[in-house]
Amino acid sequence: MHNSIRNKGMVFTIFISLTISVSAQNTDLKLWYNAPAENVWEAALPVGNGRLGAMVFGNPGQEQISLNEASIWSGGPNRNDNPEALNALPEIRKLIFEGQYQQASKMAAQHIQSKRINGMMYQPAGDFRLVFPGHENYAGYYRELDLESAVAKTTYKVGNITYTRTVFSSVPDQAIIIHLTADKPGSLTFEASLLSEHNSKVIVAKDNILYLSAQSSDKDGVKGAVKFETGVGIKQKGGTISSDNGNLKVSGASSATVYISIATNFVNYKDISADEKTKNAAYLHAVMQKSYRRLSKDHITAYQKYFNRVQINLGKTPSAGLPTDQRVAEFAKGNDPQLAALYYQFGRYLLISSSQPGGQPANLQGIWNNKMNPPWGSKYTININTEMNYWPAEESNLSEMHGPLIEMVKELSETGKETARVMYGAAGWVTHHNTDLWRISGPVDAINYGMWPMGGAWLSRHLFEKYLYNGDREYLKTVYPALKGAAQFYLDFLVEEPVKGWMVVSPSMSPENSPKSHQEISIAAGTTMDNQLVFDLFTNTIRAAEALNTDVVLIDKLKKMRMRLPPMQVGQYGQLQEWIQDLDNPNDKHRHVSHLFGLYPAGQISPYHTPQLFEAAKNSMIQRGDVSTGWSMGWKVNLWARLQDGNHAYKLITNQLTPAGVNQGENSGGGTYPNLFDAHPPFQIDGNFGCTAGITEMLMQSHDEAIHLLPALPDAWKDGSISGLRARGGFEIERLVWKDGHLYEVVIKSTLGGKCRLRVPNQIKGRKLAVAAGNNPNPFFQSLEVKPAIISATAGLRPAEIKDTLLYEVDTKPGKTYKFKISQ
Template sequence: MVMIKRIGIYMITLLLVLPAAAQDKTLKLWYNAPAGKVWEAALPVGNGRLAAMVYGNPATETLQLNEATLWSGSPNRNDNPDALAALPEIRKLIFDGQYKEASKMAAQSIQSKKNNGMKYQTAGELQLDFAGHDQYTDYYRELNLETAIAKTTYKVNGTTFSREVFASTPGQVIVVRLSATTPGSITFRASFHSAHKPAISVSGNDELKLSGISSDKENVPGKVKFQSLVKFRNEGGKVTASGDAISVTGANTVTLYISMATNYVNYQDITADEGKRAADYLSKALTQNYQQLRSAHIAAYQKYFNRVHLDLGTTDSVKNPTDIRLRDFAQANDPQLVALYFQFGRYLLISASQPGGQPATLQGLWNNKMDPPWGSKYTININTEMNYWPAEETNLPEMHMPLVQMVKELSVTGRETARVMYGAGGWVAHHNTDLWRITGPVDGIYSAMWPMGGAWLSRHLWEKYLYNGDKKYLQSVYPALKGAAQFYLDFLIPEPTHQWLVVSPSMSPENAPQAHPGISISAGATMDNQLVFDLFSNTIHAAEILHTDQELIAKLKASRSKLPPMQIGQYSQLQEWLQDLDNPEDKHRHVSHLFGLYPANQISPYRTPELFDAARTSLIQRGDISTGWSMGWKVNLWARLLDGNHAWQLIKNQLTPTGKNHGKENSGGGTYPNLFDAHPPFQIDGNFGCTAGITEMLLQSHDGAIDLLPALPDDWKSGSISGLRARGGFEIVNMQWEDGKLSKVTIRSALGGNCRLRVPNALQGEGLKGATDANSNPFFQPETTPRPLINEKAKLTAPALKATLLYDLATQAGKTYTFTR
């Protein structure tokens, strides 16, 4: 017994003294080399408002800094009032097949003449220069997903130097801790650098200040003022000011408190005092020492992160640095990298999108440029929505709230756009928006003619209710949902052939049919029809739940019945356009006509087998290799097609180093060394999309039941996951499987009601009975999809589905239920 105790004490001591590289790395991104000058190799930290990229360079540490409201420009609108008069002629040209002429007129009369949206901008960099640290050994750096702390260690002349960096949500500062094993060893110079027209100064001997103002864009003056402050707290040694820099000499440890703030109040108001804000954040943080800040940071972060655990097994690959694992992933057996990537997506969402803040942009919260790709704006023809696909199902509903708030704000700004440009009620947003909540068409005719952003965004309002069942919440978002639907009641127009109600002008996002290459403008694109059907159905259900707007419900049902049905074309494909114009060789990154399969639930193997087969054909024709975010979307689509092996192949494609994928078009997609997704360049949506896709492989709840292990690939024979959420207020407390069969599942019911399970094998447990009648739970009532029109040349195959069993369980709110194989 004494020997066992001694061994235990020895093992604990060994863990404490082992270098970080020898300790557990299952939930760490780690590397044995610094990032150098490569931003996509640096490691991200963030608290929803502040962010930093940490390079980990020994001699010159760089922290590239962002603040969520530092955008170019100032409050503005970008509507084009010429649209209203031109609308009838543009529609006539489209219906007459004169697409080129319609496109030219739309470019002149609908495309914004004011601006194409503002840009999310970097604040600058904090640079720490360590003389003599260019010669180092035993290098190691990591991002620990369990603590949200970036750490760097190395040796110089026998002394081990350590750096820890985190962005504290409760403290509202970024914290840097420098330490060394030899007292008095820490000596460095700190300075700010910024591409803005900065004012850099020092205050006293221990505070560094950077002030600036955002840039102008397209005649919109830059008026966002920002200030960054860094306070240095040392133990031993001394801190002195020298010009516009701070020097630390001979310290034992140093803690840097980094505060940033802007004058932004909301999209209409920039009257805050950025200097006072930054100073107040700093002053509050300085009341706590490093350990207090660190403990509070970890507790606040783990409140969210620890809700979900995924185990797909671990192999020796985990012993390799993350960049090596990424390089080898396609050929190696490394299931733990999938779990790491899944959790990295959740880490990024927690870090980029906090309640009360801004939604995650095209690059989340991390951007090192003054003029980033696509302005790092909100691209709402998929990318912004994709950022939030994991929010509800991976148990991060709080992180969803910034997007919900943005939709509410767009429902205000978009009313003027609907009225001025289209003479319609309700509200509209096109394919892009920004900090100032613009809703006019931007970025050129190839993308701009898509008045569907409000419809897609509004889906998030409804989906959140399906998970939480909170009628007070539904009441709060109903005006925005209703307003989005009201716009299309006014905007839809009969097309001449069938008198179907269609959206015109519009497009299938960013794609053009071979019949008129380069001309995207159209009427009645399949995605538009699916979006309007989805919006009308969700608004009807919301109004019925809230016992309101009976007249509106009737109008919505009448208009919904006149929408075009989905169509299956001559190549057995789901048509992308109203006419059968698809090209089987089209490899475009957007697969917009598959919105009805995912994220919507209009296409089902059980309810609409013909559409299910046609969607599968379309996805095969479009191909696998594409941009990073597109491959992330396809993981979800193949999961919805119940093909786990094909979804798994898409994960392998996505977890390929950037530039290594090969295809006819869009072949550069993949993953950067720091696991950021590559469009390329970096777009964060692929990270979030793939995290959602992995979830969809293990759990689906959109099709009338909670489907457990619906798309499990052969390579994931055994594993477990805990904490996922399903619609109807159900949580999968724990789910385990062995040899591809469900072995145990524990479910908690928050709302009560019938729990219908679809499972791959027989289960046993109290209260479980075979399902026979329709599901009585109102959260599991998918809308009936109209029957498709099928081209006589189409050759359809009935879906070959794996056998499943359906069980019902009557649940009570707050109770937990366990079932075994």
């Protein structure tokens, strides 16, 4: 008994210590403001559980909670293939190879472009409103989003009474929870209502449950078929609850908990047979059985399982006590490393909140949208934006959040088979530059954007990348059919171009850009990005097949075809060419830098293995410029990190962390909204995720045969630490510390065993650490066999500027941890 009491005391002491530690950290992990959002959606604060999203405005007198559910989309199951493409394909290719681009584009618009369906729209569920009589005059206002707990809170005073609201979206209980309190008993009175722009019906059930029933919108001739129901229940402490004219009214309570559930008839992309009312009733009944304390505890536990894996410290900021919107406005004027760290963790928060296992992937706005017809339909734009959403998933230790995208790729590998067969007469599967809830795989939008049959190649990269981190052969078996099918399509679709005899993708384009010499006609053959994508896909499929000891004949075909792909080329301005011909304009400031896919996210361009391409990529980045749309600047953070220029990457972070509308440049206005949402403009979430990935790449990279520590550390972050990052090969960076710009300590855990190779900026020491040489034998770090570049005689390349580094390695065992420190 005595020992038991002593043990309990020990546990209690540890709990107090952890509480103090978390409390101290909380000041670094909050977005906070001293004014409500009022009617500005981009100032409201997002909460989400992957399926249910809410934007919390924090308005004292009339609170607005904008509601979303991930499967509320316009239309229903449909296809958008154009069968005319197959017969037109030979003539379109002929016209492209003859240089008759205008005629080729016109013919593609007539026979390849979708006749009517350009993707459905992600739509809001509606708004939940709370009206508090007399709360228009308030004082002591404060609102926050705590990234540590995924809870939004609003507090203010009316007279001498303090009112507090907390809001979160729970994964374990599949509901949005709002808790309202007043510090004087009996002073909480409010009216609650549900509204929707959909054709909807609101009723109050006899047990004072508020229900809104609606159906999604029609689009492009496809009838809106998603039925949904929102339910609201309230439990109050003290006072009374009543209903009036479709609203609920709570009077004289001391506290109240609001439970919001939403359910749809969606089962999967081809099945909408569920009963939304039965599903919703089950959600609401289950959650209303629990106390607020239990709901809060379960929510935080489930959330922190993921969020707490990574902690980051980039240094302290004297101005950290300012409201978040003021810090964004001031960021460019001085160094605010704590805001950069907050922005990094906000990206991880958004991914956890918008992409949960078993659900839909994060779309163009994550899960947060208040418009019936949102920009670009808030769809899945897969010529970069959707992939960008998931760049942080593996390396920032959120592998489970990657799952919804992996499942979407599997589903597209099914719908895309019909598109490949009907439109192009090819085996395997294909999808173009956009898709939606219904997994359409034909071209979307005008031909200048839609003629890009490469979505399957880029998405398939995620299938294999996940394997490089987890080393799980059973997982690889589940995704290999989709990976193989994507490769099979290009084996059939590639065509020989007449000048060099290379095998190229035609027709296609370099996403959303066009050579100035072609009068804004984008259609082309053999663009650099396409060549890089197919090379990447073939290589990953070969490696997957070899790991699974299967498809020997396919491996041989892929290796032979890979040798016939065009090499990367350096043009007359010393740039990495964007097109197969030397057509680049050094004054082109287009937001897409598609030809640099080989630098990032792929690893085909390396300072150590392809220094001339490395220098050409750098020249392209300089020519393209910095300021652009928000997501483009997020991509450029990663690109400059891969170019090992930490100060330039930091400059892009500064540009991105600028209030929306301040930056000037192509598509000017890119930057950050008051709630830290990325501005395209308008809001696109990919910029948030891109910058989180970019900060990771500045501190750790693992693509080029080694784990490279501090490859692009800016001068602004002299001292700092990060823990919990994951590297390819099954390694976890349990602790990375640097002081005065030098690596000080690194602790690495090996989950798979095998050779761990480290590239570092200064000498370190550790048990069994040896100097490395030659190729890394670890199969997860296999180098790419990139063809030698073709370099223009007028390119004028100078030697690539590469940082001095040291290369070490250590043999590791699964489950073991290895510690290295600065060499004294």
